Amino acid sequence: MGRKFQGKPPSANRLAGVFILFVLTCFAMPANFAAQDQPMVHDHAGHEGMSMPSDSSSLDAATAARLQAKIRADKKESEFNHHLAGFFVVVAGVFILFQSNVARKWPAAKFVWPGCFLLAGLFVLVWSDTELWPFGHRHWLEALQNNREVLQHKTFAVLLLFLGAIEWQKARGALQAAWTKWVFPAVATIGSLLLIFHQHEGGMMGEHHMETMQRIQSEHTSYLLLGLGIGVTNGLSGLNARALGFFGKVWPVLMITLGVLLMLYRE
Numbered sequence: 001m002g003r004k005f006q007g008k009p010p011s012a013n014r015l016a017g018v019f020i021l022f023v024l025t026c027f028a029m030p031a032n033f034a035a036q037d038q039p040m041v042h043d044h045a046g047h048e049g050m051s052m053p054s055d056s057s058s059l060d061a062a063t064a065a066r067l068q069a070k071i072r073a074d075k076k077e078s079e080f081n082h083h084l085a086g087f088f089v090v091v092a093g094v095f096i097l098f099q100s101n102v103a104r105k106w107p108a109a110k111f112v113w114p115g116c117f118l119l120a121g122l123f124v125l126v127w128s129d130t131e132l133w134p135f136g137h138r139h140w141l142e143a144l145q146n147n148r149e150v151l152q153h154k155t156f157a158v159l160l161l162f163l164g165a166i167e168w169q170k171a172r173g174a175l176q177a178a179w180t181k182w183v184f185p186a187v188a189t190i191g192s193l194l195l196i197f198h199q200h201e202g203g204m205m206g207e208h209h210m211e212t213m214q215r216i217q218s219e220h221t222s223y224l225l226l227g228l229g230i231g232v233t234n235g236l237s238g239l240n241a242r243a244l245g246f247f248g249k250v251w252p253v254l255m256i257t258l259g260v261l262l263m264l265y266r267e
């Protein structure tokens with residue numbers, strides 16, 4: 001493409017505005033989902049003198065009902081998180097695959113897929129664990145120290161944000177060093193390998209929890225393999241022009257496949 005830009009293209013400002021509007025909409029959606037399924041907890045403070053039911057079975061039934069409601073809410077939240085992340089990955093993969101054609105008519109298209117990674121990273125950072133402040137009662141530092149799943153989620157968020165920031169700067173032309181072409185394969189490989197140690201607490205409770213955990217493990221194994229494939233083929237595409245012609249098409253197709261599987265995730 002013979003056309004060059006000085007600094008940030010004007011159309012990128014409009015694109016950034018669309019991204020901000022979209023991410024605000026996405027942030028609002030899971031909050032509504034979680035609120036609909038949160039069990040009602042009644043505060044009995046100040047009612048110590050009132051007579052309480054003596055039937056322990058009714059108390060056990062109420063506790064079980066609250067537990068089941070919590071399990072359903074966590075399940076819906078987790079599935080939504082995976083589905084939205086998958087949507088971002090699919091959009092990014094499609095724009096990477098057809099970027100050379102689309103960018104001729106819409107030069108700002110080169111900012112779309114880095115923007116998808118930035119939005120996905122922001123979403124995972126803020127919404128992956130709604131029991132944390134400001135949506136829940138847990139403090140971030142306490143959760144990061146004591147809950148491995150929370151720590152892993154935030155690590156994935158940081159990787160996505162880092163990758164999106166690097167690729168955005170590359171799209172602007174602000175980063176042209178040779179080492180930058182190895183950032184994507186390195187981050188993709190590291191993020192994929194982290195899935196080996198991924199701990200998912202949501203499937204460890206409730207009916208048929210063993211089957212649920214096996215399905216979750218199988219799904220995350222497929223994400224691991226696809227992620228490694230994306231990292232390897234992206235790295236190979238940067239070796240020379242001939243490799244770019246082949247592997248430059250393979251790795252975005254693998255990204256689209258990964259995104260579709262994330263959108264089909266269920267617990």
